[in-house]
Amino acid sequence: MLNQELPSSAYIHVPFCQHRCGYCDFTLVAQKDHLIDDYLAAMEQQLSGVGEDVELKTLFLGGGTPTHLSIDQLQRLFDAIFSHFQLATDYEFSIEANPLNLTEEKIDFMKQAGVNRVSLGVQSFDSDILTFLERDHQPQQIFEIVQRLQSRIENTSLDLIFAVPGQNLENWKTTLNHAVQLNVPHISTYGLTIEKGTSFWSRQKAGIFDLPEEELAGEMYEFSLEFLNSAGLKHYEISNFARPGYECVHNEVYWTGYPYFGFGPGAASYLNGKREQNHRSVITWLRRITAGESPISDQEELSPEDRAREAIIFGLRRRIGINVEKFAERYGYDLYDLSQSAIKKHVEAGFLEETNTHVRLTPAGCLLADSVVIDFL
Ligand code: SF4
Incomplete structure (x- = not known):
C-alpha cells in the first residue's frame, strides 16, 4: 500500500x-x-x-x-x-x-x-x-x-x-x-x-x-x-x-513521494502519509528534546487526494514530468479528472506539454514553475 x-x-x-x-x-x-x-x-x-x-x-x-x-x-x-x-x-x-x-x-x-x-x-x-x-x-x-x-x-x-x-x-x-x-x-x-x-x-x-x-x-x-x-x-x-x-x-x-526520516531542527519526515516537521528554532528544538518533549511543531495527515495533488506538484518539478498511467495506478486518481482545466490552460500558454505518456513542463514553464503548479493545488 x-x-x-x-x-x-x-x-x-x-x-x-x-x-x-x-x-x-x-x-x-x-x-x-x-x-x-x-x-x-x-x-x-x-x-x-x-x-x-x-x-x-x-x-x-x-x-x-x-x-x-x-x-x-x-x-x-x-x-x-x-x-x-x-x-x-x-x-x-x-x-x-x-x-x-x-x-x-x-x-x-x-x-x-x-x-x-x-x-x-x-x-x-x-x-x-x-x-x-x-x-x-x-x-x-x-x-x-x-x-x-x-x-x-x-x-x-x-x-x-x-x-x-x-x-x-x-x-x-x-x-x-x-x-x-x-x-x-x-x-x-x-x-x-x-x-x-x-x-x-x-x-x-x-x-x-x-x-x-x-x-x-x-x-x-x-x-x-x-x-x-x-x-x-x-x-x-x-x-x-x-x-x-x-x-x-x-x-x-x-x-517522487516516497517516505523519509528527518532529524534535527526544522527537518521534516514523511511516514505513512503523515508529514511532521521539527521546530525551526534551534534553541526550542534543543530545549524540547532535552526536556523529553516532542520536537514536532507541525504535522499534517495527507488525504488520498492531497497525496495525489502533491504528487503533481513535485512530479512537475522533474523534467520527465508525470506518467499519466502510473499516476493513476499509484494514487487512484486520473490526472485529467483532478487537473483538466489547469493542464489545458498551461498547455495553451506553452508552459506544459503532453506526450503519449507524460505531462511535463516546457523550458518556458520551468522558468515560471511556481506560478504554474499553483493551479494544481
Ligand atoms: S548562512 Fe550561508 S553558508 Fe550557511 S546555510 Fe545559509 S547560505 Fe549556506
Missing part, C-alpha cells in the same frame, strides 16, 4: 554556520558553536527513537553547514547515526559543504566515513558577487578545493546562484563556464530570492539594491539550460543538472 513501507532515506539537519549570509533564511545559528555539543547530545536522543540496523539507501546531511563541524564532532554525529542506521550496498551518502571547510584531512575523514557525494556551496566564480552574497571564499580557491575533493570523492555537485543584483548575462556565462571546466557530474542553479526576515530583505526595502529584471533572470536561466545540456549535464529537475547516473537519489525520493 502507498507509503506504508519503512523509509530508506534520512535527512539530518546540521544548523551551524560561521556567518549567516544576507540572503539565507534557513534554520541555523551563526557564531554559536558553544551549542554544538548540546546539539549532538540532542541528536543522539532524537535518533534513539529509530531502532537498530534500519537500512538506508540515501542519507543526506544538510544545513546550515555540516562541514562547519570539526572532525571529532562529525565523528560523534556519524556514530549516533550509524548506531541506528546502516547503509545499503548501493547507498548515496551526501553532505553539504562550504568550500573553505574542506581541508585534506576533513575530506579524507568524510570519505573513510562513507560519504560518496558532496554538494558544495560555490555560488559564483565572480569575486564581487561572492562578496555581495557574503560568502567567505574567493573564486581562485574553488578550483583547488574542487580538484582536491574530486580526487577523493568524485560525485561532487556545485550550487550556483544567478540573478544577483549587479550581475549581467556575461558574468553568469563565465561562472557556468568555470563550473563546467571543473568537470563535475552535477550542478544546481538557483535564482536569488529575497526572503522576508533576511538582511537582504531590509536592504532591498530600503532601496539599497534591487534584483535584476525578470527578463534578464529568464535569459540567465535559459542560457543555463542550453549551455549545461550541451556540456552533457542533463536538465533533470527545475534547478538541477547531472551527467546520466549522477542525479541526486535523495532528492528524487522527495520529488
Whole structure:
C-alpha cells in the first residue's frame, strides 16, 4: 500500500554556520558553536527513537553547514547515526559543504566515513558577487578545493546562484563556464530570492539594491539550460543538472513521494502519509528534546487526494514530468479528472506539454514553475 513501507532515506539537519549570509533564511545559528555539543547530545536522543540496523539507501546531511563541524564532532554525529542506521550496498551518502571547510584531512575523514557525494556551496566564480552574497571564499580557491575533493570523492555537485543584483548575462556565462571546466557530474542553479526576515530583505526595502529584471533572470536561466545540456549535464529537475547516473537519489525520493526520516531542527519526515516537521528554532528544538518533549511543531495527515495533488506538484518539478498511467495506478486518481482545466490552460500558454505518456513542463514553464503548479493545488 502507498507509503506504508519503512523509509530508506534520512535527512539530518546540521544548523551551524560561521556567518549567516544576507540572503539565507534557513534554520541555523551563526557564531554559536558553544551549542554544538548540546546539539549532538540532542541528536543522539532524537535518533534513539529509530531502532537498530534500519537500512538506508540515501542519507543526506544538510544545513546550515555540516562541514562547519570539526572532525571529532562529525565523528560523534556519524556514530549516533550509524548506531541506528546502516547503509545499503548501493547507498548515496551526501553532505553539504562550504568550500573553505574542506581541508585534506576533513575530506579524507568524510570519505573513510562513507560519504560518496558532496554538494558544495560555490555560488559564483565572480569575486564581487561572492562578496555581495557574503560568502567567505574567493573564486581562485574553488578550483583547488574542487580538484582536491574530486580526487577523493568524485560525485561532487556545485550550487550556483544567478540573478544577483549587479550581475549581467556575461558574468553568469563565465561562472557556468568555470563550473563546467571543473568537470563535475552535477550542478544546481538557483535564482536569488529575497526572503522576508533576511538582511537582504531590509536592504532591498530600503532601496539599497534591487534584483535584476525578470527578463534578464529568464535569459540567465535559459542560457543555463542550453549551455549545461550541451556540456552533457542533463536538465533533470527545475534547478538541477547531472551527467546520466549522477542525479541526486535523495532528492528524487522527495520529488517522487516516497517516505523519509528527518532529524534535527526544522527537518521534516514523511511516514505513512503523515508529514511532521521539527521546530525551526534551534534553541526550542534543543530545549524540547532535552526536556523529553516532542520536537514536532507541525504535522499534517495527507488525504488520498492531497497525496495525489502533491504528487503533481513535485512530479512537475522533474523534467520527465508525470506518467499519466502510473499516476493513476499509484494514487487512484486520473490526472485529467483532478487537473483538466489547469493542464489545458498551461498547455495553451506553452508552459506544459503532453506526450503519449507524460505531462511535463516546457523550458518556458520551468522558468515560471511556481506560478504554474499553483493551479494544481
Ligand atoms: S553558508 Fe549556506 S546555510 Fe550557511 S548562512 Fe550561508 S547560505 Fe545559509
